[in-house]
Amino acid sequence: MIKRLVLSTMLLSAAVIGNVASAQPVAASDYTTTENKYVEIGGTRYAYRTIGDRGSKPPLVLFQHFTGTMDDWDQRTIEGLAKGRELVVFDNAGVGASGGQSPDNVAGMADTAARLIEALKLQQVDALGFSLGGSIVQQLLIEKPSLIRKAILVGAAPQGSAGFRRLPDVISTAIKTSGETGRPLRALLFFTDTEAGKAEADEYLKNINNHSVDPEAPVSEQTMGAQAKALVTWGSMPENTEQLSQIKQPVLIVNGSDDSIAPTLESVTLFQRIPNAQLSLYPDSGHGSLFQHETLFVSQVDMFLDGPK
Template identity: 40%
Template structure:
């Protein structure tokens, strides 16, 4: 298990009128790995075991995109604008080349960033996410659980959305949630929730004869991951990404769902490290 201590104090940098909050840590040398968090999430919502295991091998950059968490501004209502904000942040840091890891809505932003800034992005990890106009197979109650942020049901909503119904998956989810809640608490505003939901809804709109030719433009090596049954972003989307991206590989984790990377934090980190270190 990683013993790396993740810093709790944020740094700030101005870019295009936004004061971005971020943390850069881990190894000094190497291509930085920039993280894009899930719906309504902030820097505090990554599992520290997974982040720590990755930080032992490379520079890590966590950040709150425009309007999210400790960053200023407003969250835009489209994935394209979120990617543009992320590019402004990365450029402000003086970075010419980065690896990116996007989880859920963060994976959508990562795809769009690779399209907008192909020379900036070296390798891509897409966890629990979908292409534009992907497949929707959401169960009943998913929308309500996604938009309910407080109250006695908050923990159960999280477990329902991120993990499988088995005792093993739920136990791993509870353990991860305790680790996440042990970090600094920073909430996202209702503006973030509304804007991100609009962005995801626009991204999900399907054409009568949907094709994924645009994915051919993402030529970087891509690692696609998911749980065997993701009820938030249907696992079928991970297959669609892998089939249509020209240089992609897929890992499906057993007995897990959307939160597979938190359920298997060390295994996931090991898989990501091997992928990023490959020639």
């Protein structure tokens, strides 16, 4: 199938949003009051949440970013996506309300995620992987292709990513800037330094970590260290070009125009290597492009998941 390059413009945004609005989606619940559920796998208890109506569509499983818990998903994005389908949000091992210790490699995290999906008796799912979650979803697409129908990779990079190898330096620089300016670290890492970017960062920070039921604590030092090692290792491994070329599923790749963690050009590389891929690049946005352009992102995901195989 010929790849489609989707460039995000105001015209595209209006057209997409109009199409979705006419679909009369199912109303979503309030994510801030969504209770934790638990499943035990091999003696370890894992936490997850579901929101939205399953219907006849595969559920959309969300794979979180570095150090992120279920509470770190933007409420607006979750509720927007849940209007058209059921979402499964979960904590990997050692994260948030889940037990165990975080693996220090992407393969281990992917194995845990696969076992959780299977324990929930989900035959096939759609997957949305953000940042570190995008690496995990790539691993699943390669190792367990029958498990995923369609995938969305946001702020992601292929194995061998120079951007992920530089992650410690990027975070160190952001910590220094945060101390000098008083701006929150995540605002610096996820959003652009423009006036629009700063305003969207403020809105994003209002819509995370606001769970009134089963709120989660920040990740532990063990988890932070293990996940950092996993990302740096992913960036230091040989490129997975051949494996990506074998992926058969449709994949939507999304990134911002200036991603400091997973550089934008690496999303272009993913697009070039995955045969049935689409690429959408959002203007004036960084690593958190899905939150900075939340309405457009939800619209494109809906069109992608509900469109032809």
